[in-house]
Amino acid sequence: MSETSIELMPQLPVLSSQPDSEKVLQPPALFQLPLTSQDPQQLQQQSQLQSELQQQELSETNAEQQAESVCVKQKRLLLLLLGLSFSIAVLGLIFYIHHIFYAERRTHMPPVTPCLSQACQRAAARLSTATDPFTQTCDHFLSKCGSDRLLLTNLGRHRGQGIPGHPQNLKEKSQRPKGEKKVRGLNEERLQSRKTLLLEYLKEILETKENSYSSAVQKTMDFYRSCLDTSSIESAGxxxxxxxxxxxxxxxxxxxxxxxxxxxxxxxxxxxxxxxxxxxxxxxxxxxxxxxxxxxxxxxxxxxxxxxxxxxxxxxxxxxxxxxxxxxxxxxxxxxxxxxxxxxxxxxxxxxxxxxxxxxxxxxxxxxxxxxxxxxxxxxxxxxxxxxxxxxxxxxxxxxxxxxxxxxxxxxxxxxxxxxxxxxxxxxxxxxxxxxxxxxxxxxxxxxxxxxxxxxxxxxMDSRFSETTKAFSEALGYDNEDSPRWKHCMLSTERGFDSVLTHLLQIVTAHREAEKMIEDLFLVFKSKLHHLSVTEQNYYQLITEKVNSLVPRVWTPNRTSGENELDLLFSQVNISSKNFFSNYIQLLSLWQKRRSKLLISPSEPVDVLSLTPFLLGNEVLFPMGMFIPPLFHPTYPKAYNYGAAGFLLTKDIFHLLLPEIPSSSNTVKTVAECVGDHYLRTTEKAGRSGASTLSAAQQQELWVQYSALEVALNTYHRIRHSEDTSLLGLSHTHLFLTSFSQVSCDSDPYQEFMPLDPSFLIAVICATSNLCPPMQCSIKDDHISPQPC
Structure with a gap:
């Protein structure tokens, strides 16, 4: 009994130097049995056997411990790698959510409300076919309104360098020597001038099917339609x-x-x-x-x-x-x-x-x-x-x-x-x-x-005469711009029936909304003057006093001609729907009578096709033709109105009130050089080359357009309400800058001095703004953060 017990549970000696991992192998005291008396030989054999067993168990234990230690280390390393990977993934996810979600929220949130008016639907259709500046590469912005004619390498060409020929040569033929590229470039159809847009708007009014108009308005419409009736004109010969x-x-x-x-x-x-x-x-x-x-x-x-x-x-x-x-x-x-x-x-x-x-x-x-x-x-x-x-x-x-x-x-x-x-x-x-x-x-x-x-x-007269004139100009080496018949007819109609067109335009003009826009823009424009660095304090004070004394408003006749008065004025005019030659002769007589009235009229004549503000006394007057679709409509989103019409109005204000600012302010040169530097770095990234020299006129125009865009954008954000509608689901800032890009190449007397595509200014402004959506063309440098110009 006792021997059997000893064999089943041998007693192991306690070693003080044993590691903790080995101590756990000792059986607890409860299971140790007392030794019985035996003979020495038997005790020696038992001791030897016990020693061998102990050595064997120690060997096995060490091997197991070493294997377990390696496994534990591998598990710990694997867990560490998994933990590190998981942490990186979590951080990346957090960064993605912050960068994308909050960026989207910043530029597109809260969700915009679509404008559903008929005017907005037409504007949206027009905008959907236009170029979105935020999806374009930088090459899109490096041309002169779609043409490569006036890159910075061609700077220095100025208006008025000599008079080519005589001012009466081929008068008003809209001709240019062959081989000379259009300044407007390849996108002429998209980048229509403001005058063409106004003529299109008046054309829509005259082509309406309503029959409730007065006699004078009906005669105006009949004259326009007789001009379009080319078959009757050809038959008359x-x-x-x-x-x-x-x-x-x-x-x-x-x-x-x-x-x-x-x-x-x-x-x-x-x-x-x-x-x-x-x-x-x-x-x-x-x-x-x-x-x-x-x-x-x-x-x-x-x-x-x-x-x-x-x-x-x-x-x-x-x-x-x-x-x-x-x-x-x-x-x-x-x-x-x-x-x-x-x-x-x-x-x-x-x-x-x-x-x-x-x-x-x-x-x-x-x-x-x-x-x-x-x-x-x-x-x-x-x-x-x-x-x-x-x-x-x-x-x-x-x-x-x-x-x-x-x-x-x-x-x-x-x-x-x-x-x-x-x-x-x-x-x-x-x-x-x-x-x-x-x-x-x-x-x-x-x-x-x-x-x-x-x-x-x-x-x-019939087309044989105009074709003869065209052949003559081509024989002299001039290209003829064939304007559409409707445009020719609209210009003819305006010559004799300008007072009727003024009446029609005044009826459809949203005066309250237009004057609100003018007031808002003019207020921010005046605050812009405080940021000018002026070398001559007297000049600055003079300009400030002049601007502060001015009152901006929409230009309308002092005394509006009503329908009855217009009917009386044109009572002696007989318009035939099938005899344009006779109608045209009456038109010439009306034109001359209008000129005679100017001799005794106490007020300024109202030019219905005028698109340039002017000073009259202490007022800055803006013609009604500046507030027509697709540039402006009272139901348009404010972002659209201020991006298109707002920019054009502000640009005109700068030209009108600050014509001599370059000679008295360092700001003009500083801003122009800043924008020019951004442009040059962008051209270098695109693999192009350009010169950095800007003439004084080019510096001024660059400053004017950049400042006008800033004023219009700041004005919009100043008056914008969260309930402002939008088009095509665009964020408000996105819509503002997109509408600006559609009119930035608009034809005006100073366009020739603009050394680069004005839509490039979007990239300049968005480089330092957190209001813009992501832009394909980034002008940010890897080592230098762009500074606001």
């Missing part, structure tokens, strides 16, 4: 003009001429047909007249004519003359006109030669505007009596009384001349041709006047 020639006494070209009086025919052409063959007549103020204490009166202005023959200015001899290379094509042109009018070539040739000869002699004294300004030939005031003595060939009092009837004029009334040497020379040439007895039956002066009348009436 040359007959309407030939009938008019007979009414005027015939002409020597056909062999039937009543030898009408020269001055009587001239007065008739100017009064009823707005045709000025020998000199131009206008109405305006004398800029040399003092404005102290009195309002400037208007005078009849007499200027050199727009000669039909192409001429050029010779600066060496300071004289003009017919372009030698154009004489033969011009001869062919005139002969073609007469052939279309039914005149045989054999009989018309002599009349064409005389016409060219007379035109060339008149051209000698014509001179460019810049030359006349330099010589002090502009705004020379004299009495009609004095003018009669210096240029006796013209019956000045009789002609002017006929043109400005029913106004009463006397020989003591003053007129303003803009090229007296030409007027004197013109009188001498007329006397010379009148005294050529061998030409008495050829009537060269009469033929000259009727060919000028043909040129005036050509827009109302």
């Amino acid at each position: 040359e007959e309407p003009f030939l009938t008019l020639i007979q009414k005027l006494g015939g002409w020597p070209v056909s062999g039937i001429w009543n030898k009408t009086d020269f001055n009587s025919t001239l007065a008739l052409l100017m009064r009823d047909y707005a045709t000025f063959p020998f000199f131009n007549l206008n109405v305006g103020k004398d800029l040399n007249e003092s404005t102290s204490g009195t309002t400037k009166r208007r005078y009849i202005q007499i200027d050199q004519p727009d000669l039909m023959i192409p001429i050029e200015w010779n600066s060496k001899i300071e004289k003009s003359g017919a372009k030698a290379e154009t004489l033969r094509p011009f001869l062919t042109l005139c002969q073609k006109y007469l052939t279309l009018l039914g005149s045989p070539e054999t009989t018309s040739r002599i009349h064409v030669y005389m016409f060219i000869s007379l035109s060339s002699e008149l051209a000698v004294a014509a001179s460019p505007l810049q030359y006349r300004l330099l010589k002090g030939q502009l705004h020379q005031r004299m009495s009609i009596e004095d003018l009669q003595r210096q240029a006796p060939a013209i019956d000045w009092l009789g002609c002017l009384q006929a043109v400005f009837h029913p106004l009463s004029l006397s020989k003591d009334d003053h007129v303003v001349l803009h090229n007296l040497p030409y007027i004197v020379h013109m009188s001498q040439i007329i006397n010379k041709w009148q005294n050529k007895h061998e030409l008495s039956n050829s009537g060269p002066l009469h033929t000259y006047m009727l060919l000028n009348l043909l040129h005036t009436l050509m827009p109302a």
Whole structure:
């Protein structure tokens, strides 16, 4: 019993040096049995056996402990790696949620409310086909409004470097030499000028199907529609003009001429047909007249004519003359006109030669505007009596009384001349041709006047005449811009029915919303002045006082013409829906009557197509045409209105009120160079090269457009309400800058000085703003954080 017990549970000695891991192998005292008495040999054998067992167990225990230690270390390492990976994943997830979720919340949250008005639906459709600046690479912003014509490598080309030819050359043909790229570039259809947008808006009004309009409005619509009726115009051919020639006494070209009086025919052409063959007549103020204490009166202005023959200015001899290379094509042109009018070539040739000869002699004294300004030939005031003595060939009092009837004029009334040497020379040439007895039956002066009348009436004649003119200009190496027929008809309609169009535009203009926008923008613009670094404190004080004294408002007539008054005004006008030639003649008469009214009108004339604000007394007046779709509508989101119309208005304010700021402020140069540096770094990233030199005019325009965008954006965020609607689900800032990008290349007198695509300013502003959505084109440098300009 005892032996069996000992074999089953041997007693192990306790070693003080045993590690803790080994101590656990000892059985607890409760299981140890007392030893019984045995013989020495047996005890020795038991001791030896116990020792061997102990050694064996120790070996096994050490092996197990080593294996367990390695396993534990591997498990700990694995757990450490798993824990580290999990921590990194959690941190990455937290960063992603913070960066994406909160960024989305910052730019797109709270969810925008869509604008569902009919005007907004049209604006959204238009915007959906346009380019989103935030999805474009930087290459999109490195061109000049879609064209590579004016990169920074082409800086230094300025307006007014010499006068190419003569201002009367190919008058108002909208032509340019072949090979010259359009400044507007490849996106001409998308980047329409404000004037085209206004004409489109008026076109929609005139093409409405409603029949509730007044008589005057209906006549305006009928005139416009008769202009669009090209089939009736083509069917009429040359007959309407030939009938008019007979009414005027015939002409020597056909062999039937009543030898009408020269001055009587001239007065008739100017009064009823707005045709000025020998000199131009206008109405305006004398800029040399003092404005102290009195309002400037208007005078009849007499200027050199727009000669039909192409001429050029010779600066060496300071004289003009017919372009030698154009004489033969011009001869062919005139002969073609007469052939279309039914005149045989054999009989018309002599009349064409005389016409060219007379035109060339008149051209000698014509001179460019810049030359006349330099010589002090502009705004020379004299009495009609004095003018009669210096240029006796013209019956000045009789002609002017006929043109400005029913106004009463006397020989003591003053007129303003803009090229007296030409007027004197013109009188001498007329006397010379009148005294050529061998030409008495050829009537060269009469033929000259009727060919000028043909040129005036050509827009109302069939396409053979316009195609002949187009072929002539192409023969001289000029490209013709073929404007759509509707645009030509809208411009014609405005010439005679401007008061009706003003009435229609005033009805649809949202005056309250427009004036609110003007006031908001003007307030932030004034605060912008405080940030200007001005070198001349007196200039800064003068500008500040001037701006603070101004009151901005929408420009409308002081006294609005109601429908009844318009009906009375146009009661003598008879418009035919199928006779555009007759309608056009009445248009010319209306145009001349409008010019006559300017002579006695106490207020400024309202130009319905005006798109530029101007100063009048202590007011800044903004024309109604600046507040029309797709730039502005009272139901549009404010972000859209302020991004498009708001930017354009602010840009005009800067140009109007701070024209001389570059010479008195360091801010202009600093801002321009800052934007230019961003642009250059971006071009380098895109693998392009450019020069950093900016002219003073380019610095100013860059500063103006950047500042105008800042003012418009700050104004919007100042007045914005959370309930502002949106289009296409865009965030408010996204919509603001997208609408800005659609009008940033808008045509204006200063566009030529903008050295880069204005939409690049979006990248500049968004580089330091946390309000912009993510942008594909980033101008941020890896080592340098962009600073606000």
